Amino acid sequence: MAQTNLEKQINILDYALSSLWRRRMKSLNVLLVFAAVIFLLASFQMVTQALSDKAKQVLVYTPEITVQKMSAGRQEAIPLAYRDKLARIFGIRRVVPRIWGYYFDEVLLANYTVMGMDVEEMPEGSRLDTTLASGRMPTPDEQGRVVIGHSVKKALDLEGRTTFSFFRPDLSLKAFTVSGEFSRDTDILTNDLIVMNLADARDLYAIPAGMVTDLCVYVANPKEIDTIARKISEALPSVRVLTRPQIQKTYQVVFGWRSGFGSICLLSALAAFVILAWDKASGLSPEERREIAILKVLGWETSDILAVRFWESVIVSGLACILGITAAYIHVVYFAASLFRPVLMGWSVLRPDLHLLPRMAAGDILLILAFTVIPYLAATVIPAWRSATVPADSALGG
Amino acid sequence: MLIELSGVSKIYNQGRANEVRALTDIDLGVEQGSMVCLKGPSGSGKSTLLAIIGCIFPPTSGKAAIAERQLARLPDRFLTLHRRETIGFIFQRFNVLPELTVLENITLPLLPLGVAPKERKLRAQELLERFSISHRAQFPAGQISGGELQRVAIARALINNQPIILADEPTAHLDTTLSREFMEIMQQLKATGKTIVIASHDPLVFEHPAIDRTVTIKDGRIHVP
Ligand SMILES: Nc1ncnc2c1ncn2[C@@H]1O[C@H](COP(=O)(O)OP(=O)(O)O)[C@@H](O)[C@H]1O
Ligand SMILES: [Mg+2]
Numbered sequence: 001m002a003q004t005n006l007e008k009q010i011n012i013l014d015y016a017l018s019s020l021w022r023r024r025m026k027s028l029n030v031l032l033v034f035a036a037v038i039f040l041l042a043s044f045q046m047v048t049q050a051l052s053d054k055a056k057q058v059l060v061y062t063p064e065i066t067v068q069k070m071s072a073g074r075q076e077a078i079p080l081a082y083r084d085k086l087a088r089i090f091g092i093r094r095v096v097p098r099i100w101g102y103y104f105d106e107v108l109l110a111n112y113t114v115m116g117m118d119v120e121e122m123p124e125g126s127r128l129d130t131t132l133a134s135g136r137m138p139t140p141d142e143q144g145r146v147v148i149g150h151s152v153k154k155a156l157d158l159e160g161r162t163t164f165s166f167f168r169p170d171l172s173l174k175a176f177t178v179s180g181e182f183s184r185d186t187d188i189l190t191n192d193l194i195v196m197n198l199a200d201a202r203d204l205y206a207i208p209a210g211m212v213t214d215l216c217v218y219v220a221n222p223k224e225i226d227t228i229a230r231k232i233s234e235a236l237p238s239v240r241v242l243t244r245p246q247i248q249k250t251y252q253v254v255f256g257w258r259s260g261f262g263s264i265c266l267l268s269a270l271a272a273f274v275i276l277a278w279d280k281a282s283g284l285s286p287e288e289r290r291e292i293a294i295l296k297v298l299g300w301e302t303s304d305i306l307a308v309r310f311w312e313s314v315i316v317s318g319l320a321c322i323l324g325i326t327a328a329y330i331h332v333v334y335f336a337a338s339l340f341r342p343v344l345m346g347w348s349v350l351r352p353d354l355h356l357l358p359r360m361a362a363g364d365i366l367l368i369l370a371f372t373v374i375p376y377l378a379a380t381v382i383p384a385w386r387s388a389t390v391p392a393d394s395a396l397g398g
Numbered sequence: 399m400l401i402e403l404s405g406v407s408k409i410y411n412q413g414r415a416n417e418v419r420a421l422t423d424i425d426l427g428v429e430q431g432s433m434v435c436l437k438g439p440s441g442s443g444k445s446t447l448l449a450i451i452g453c454i455f456p457p458t459s460g461k462a463a464i465a466e467r468q469l470a471r472l473p474d475r476f477l478t479l480h481r482r483e484t485i486g487f488i489f490q491r492f493n494v495l496p497e498l499t500v501l502e503n504i505t506l507p508l509l510p511l512g513v514a515p516k517e518r519k520l521r522a523q524e525l526l527e528r529f530s531i532s533h534r535a536q537f538p539a540g541q542i543s544g545g546e547l548q549r550v551a552i553a554r555a556l557i558n559n560q561p562i563i564l565a566d567e568p569t570a571h572l573d574t575t576l577s578r579e580f581m582e583i584m585q586q587l588k589a590t591g592k593t594i595v596i597a598s599h600d601p602l603v604f605e606h607p608a609i610d611r612t613v614t615i616k617d618g619r620i621h622v623p
Contacts, residue, residue, distance in 0.1 A: 008512035015509055022497045294493050297454065298507040298554070299482025301475060393449045 012304060016311035031316050031323070037270060038324025038372055039331070043339070044263075045364045046332045063096070063216035065229055066242040075240070077211040082236055086217065089231050093220045096121045097212040099201035103166060103194070110155040114194050116201020123218050131190070135180025138197045145197070147180035149190035169206045176200075274375045289390055296392035306381065313380045317373040325365070399463075400562065400593050401428035401451055406460035408446050408618075420446040421618045424460070430561070433584065433594040435604040438615035444597035445566055447615065451595060452564050453481040465561065482507060486555030488565035492547050494554075496540025500531065503539045504554045511558065525553040529583075545576050552583055563587060565596045569603055577602045584608065 020027045067086070069078035083095045099116035118140045138145035148156075156164050158178065165173040182190035196204075198212070207213075219228050229241045292305055331339065408421040421443045428434050436444045450457050456469040456477070463469070465484045472480065494503045504525065505518040513521075526532040529549040534542050539550060548568070555563050565584075569577040577600065584594055585608040596603055604612045614621040 004512035006512075007514050008510055011509040011512065011515075014515070018498075018502070290493075291495055294489075294495065295506065296478070297452075297481075297487050297489075299478060299558075300510050301478050304510045392454045393445070 008304075009307070012307045013311050016308045016315065019308065020312055020315060027312075027316060031320055034317060034320035034372065034376065035323040035327070038320055038368060039327045041270070041368050041371065042325045042328035042364075043331050045368065046328060049364065050332070062244050062247055064219050064222065064225055064244050065217035065232065067215040067217060067232060067236070068213070068240045068242070070238050070240050075213070077207055077213060078215060078239070080210045080212060082215060082239075085235055086215065086232065089228060089235060091220055091224050091228050093218045094121070094123055096216040096218070097198060098214050098216050099198060099205065099207060100213045101201070101205055103204075105155070105166075108155050110152075111192065112152055112155075112194050113192050114196070114201060114204065116196050116198045116204075117216075118198050119195075122216075131182055132180045133183035135178070137195065138179055138200075140197050140199065142179075142197065144174070144176045144200060145179040146176045146200075147182060147195045148178055149182045149193040150184055151191045152194055153178075153181060166204060168204060174200075174204055270371060270375075274379060289394075292390050293392055293394045296390070309381050310377070313377050317376050321369065321373070325368075399427045400430040400465055401426070401595070402461075402463040403427070403450070403457075404461045406447075406450060406457040406462055408443075408450065408455075409458045412458060419618060421450075421457070424618075424620055426613065426620070428593060428595060430593050431588065431591050432610040433588045433596070433608055435609045435612045436595065436597040436615055437599055437604050437612050438621075439599065442615045443618040444615055446618075448564050448566050448595065448597050451562075452485045452487060453477045482511065482558060482560075484560055484562055486558070486560040486563045488551050488555050488563065488568050490567045490570055492551035492568075494539040494547065494550060496538060498539055499536050500526070500539050500542065500546075500550050501535045503550055504557055506554065507558050521557060522553070525556055529553055544572065545579065548572065548576060548580055549583070552580075552587075556587075561591075561593060563592050563594045565594070565598075567598050567600075568596065569598060569600045574602065581606045581608065 067078065067082070068075050069082075070076070080097055083097065086092055086095050096117060099114075101114050103112045103114050104110075105112065119137045120140065132147065135147060137147055158164065162178045163175060164178075165175045168174055176194075176196070182193065201207075202209070202211075217228070217232070219225055225243050225245060229243045233239065233241050295305055296302070403424050403426040406421060406424040406426075407419070410416075410418040410420055424447065426447075436447060438444055449455060450462055450469070451464060453464055453469060453472075454477070456462065456472065461468065461470065464480070467480055469477065495506075498506075501519065501522050504522045505513075508518050508521070522535070523532065526535055529552065531542075531546050531549050531553075534546055534550075539547070542550070551568075555565075563584075568580055572580065581603060584596070585606075588594055588608055596609075598604060603609070614623070
């Protein structure tokens with residue numbers, strides 16, 4: 001009996017497949033629209049997921065408080081002497097000087113971010129070594145050693161060589177040796193990055209001794225960040241104090257607005273799709289009514305006919321999911337979510353040359369399925385149920 | 399008696415404004431292995447009577463026993479189960495699904511029975527050979543000739559080896575030759591022990607020598623001249 005029942009379900013599935021094939025133009029249309037909606041939803045989900053992952057990574061490496069000197073509303077070098085003043089503020093664990101700048105390569109027309117710091121001084125500086133694909137971080141006393149990111153390596157086109165030169169402001173050349181490379185996992189942060197020690201950065205930018213671009217402040221208790229930031233602004237004249245929560249908020253505002261806007265667009269696409277599915281399914285053609293009546297006279301139960309419609313919908317939506325999600329993955333990975341570039345402009349301001357590694361959690365897939373497959377199944381099976389009550393005798397001659 | 403109706407009435411849409419009394423007080427018995435013709439003008443109730451014999455719906459009142467089952471007591475689902483074991487239908491215009499192949503059309507009644515594809519094909523091939531349409535097995539049913547179509551419809555009614563064959567005005571859209579051929583096949587089926595009821599007002603049918611009895615229906619009642 002169980003054997004027969006299984007065989008019956010296989011037969012019904014088989015019939016569903018062949019009737020999809022018989023109406024292949026119509027099926028294909030529905031499939032494509034369906035796949036397109038899933039593609040949009042999945043792309044968006046992957047991009048937002050990848051971006052918020054990146055935001056979290058960025059924040060992990062951001063110092064709790066960054067202090068910069070301002071003059072006439074612009075940033076300028078800050079004296080190292082401020083360190084001593086900061087040291088007097090209770091609750092500060094450590095102050096690490098940093099030179100942070102950009103270098104424009106006029107030959108290659110490429111822009112790099114240069115970070116000069118003494119890694120050992122950072123509270124978790126040793127952890128930075130784990131972000132390297134090869135080599136190690138430069139030490140304070142090695143001269144001209146750098147660790148570079150992926151796109152820097154590509155732009156410089158080193159091809160086996162490990163040395164290159166940059167111009168100082170007076171157009172004299174300064175030579176560097178590559179002592180390590182960042183791993184691609186950290187691309188969002190390190191793609192355009194060149195890390196060197198503080199002395200080399202000072203030399204490259206001709207920043208006077210005793211000066212840096214900013215001071216990174218690490219606190220003992222993260223709850224006190226705001227209090228300490230306020231104390232710093234009171235103690236030091238004309239400085240700008242950036243805290244990690246502030247930066248976090250900036251990311252969130254930009255990001256929240258973008259994703260909110262995107263969600264509205266996607267929801268309207270979804271609504272259009274549901275209406276389309278409903279429209280397609282509820283208008284059963286006379287041929288379909290006739291088919292149902294014939295099947296009933298030939299001994300098909302109403303539930304068998306429903307099962308055919310159900311399998312048809314499952315097949316269509318299953319294919320649409322596979323198609324849509326695969327296309328979304330390709331779109332995000334190989335085309336850098338190019339369709340969403342206009343919506344995501346805010347991000348390219350925060351981080352130029354974005355490289356996204358999409359991540360798709362099982363929960364996200366379930367969410368997408370819940371928003372697409374279930375409405376579709378409802379829209380196709382419910383009208384079929386109505387038509388399954390078509391009286392069988394309508395197939396007899398009148 | 400394989401088919402036994404007593405005091406059967408059918409009212410469509412009972413209690414509503416569009417109520418139609420289609421059959422009144424029908425008494426009819428059909429013995430196993432006999433061939434009966436239901437005759438009468440259009441609208442007289444022939445199709446309704448076939449639908450009751452064919453277990454499509456139970457009578458509104460009266461008793462209908464088909465192959466020893468009382469229809470009135472059966473819920474819809476069991477009517478279907480009983481129908482597919484007992485009744486083979488041949489429709490007016492034959493009602494095939496034109497995009498399906500001949501083979502697929504013939505085996506349609508076997509799908510919900512859980513018959514495996516191999517077995518389905520085997521049974522169909524036997525019938526296709528018997529009716530000399532094996533060469534059409536993979537053709538879409540919409541593309542074969544009228545004569546082939548009628549044989550496909552008959553094969554479909556026999557696929558589950560049902561004891562009763564019902565045909566509703568099978569010759570209404572056929573020429574004389576095909577009508578004769580149809581009756582010849584019916585005669586052969588009768589000879590194999592099938593019980594056959596045909597609704598028709600075509601003299602080629604009710605005057606056929608294989609017909610054991612002709613029942614005339616007028617305005618939903620059996621007419622005794
Ligand atoms: N499904 C139905 N609903 C309402 N009335 C019907 C239905 N089927 C048939 N009738 C009516 O029942 C009567 C008998 O019809 P039918 O059995 O089709 O006669 P015949 O087959 O002899 O032409 C007719 O008046 C017809 O209009
Ligand atoms: Mg009729």
